[in-house]
Amino acid sequence: MGAHPYWYFVPYEDDFGAALQKLREREFQAGRYNPVTPFPTFPIDFSALAPGARHASIEQLMEQCDESGTRSILDIAQVAPAPFDGSGMPFMTAFPLAPHDVERLFGSSRPTRAQVETNKQMWDRIERGSAVYTVIFENGQPHEIFFGGYSFD
Numbered sequence: 001m002g003a004h005p006y007w008y009f010v011p012y013e014d015d016f017g018a019a020l021q022k023l024r025e026r027e028f029q030a031g032r033y034n035p036v037t038p039f040p041t042f043p044i045d046f047s048a049l050a051p052g053a054r055h056a057s058i059e060q061l062m063e064q065c066d067e068s069g070t071r072s073i074l075d076i077a078q079v080a081p082a083p084f085d086g087s088g089m090p091f092m093t094a095f096p097l098a099p100h101d102v103e104r105l106f107g108s109s110r111p112t113r114a115q116v117e118t119n120k121q122m123w124d125r126i127e128r129g130s131a132v133y134t135v136i137f138e139n140g141q142p143h144e145i146f147f148g149g150y151s152f153d
Helices: 016-030 058-064 099-106 113-117 121-125
Strands: 005-011 093-096 131-138 141-150
Touching (some): 005 016, 016 058, 016 141, 099 121, 113 131, 113 141, 121 141
Parallel strands (some): 093 131
Antiparallel strands (some): 131 141
């Protein structure tokens, strides 16, 4: 079975790790994860009803997941301070896009949401079971953080 992409935009904050944990908690509470929602759809439709969490905690859910994981940001436990360099195992980690990759992929060091949403090449940088993140700009100022990844299966 192929890996499934997922992506999110969250309000900007300087602490990327805190932003990730808030996003994980939001998606857990909404129940937008496998097995509650076997194949979550993206972009997220916030007007649709969410089934709600069906596990006591994210930790309990992760212990019960099989090799397919949650097919969501819940599979990502931490952010790395530096881009993935090919060494080690990237699983369960969100890596920042390198500045030169941001410039090459989006034609700007300050990508907008529209530039990120429409970019297909970015997905070639993501390993299964991991994610990338980058800052999204609006009017030249940090506005959001993009997290995008691939499921394990």
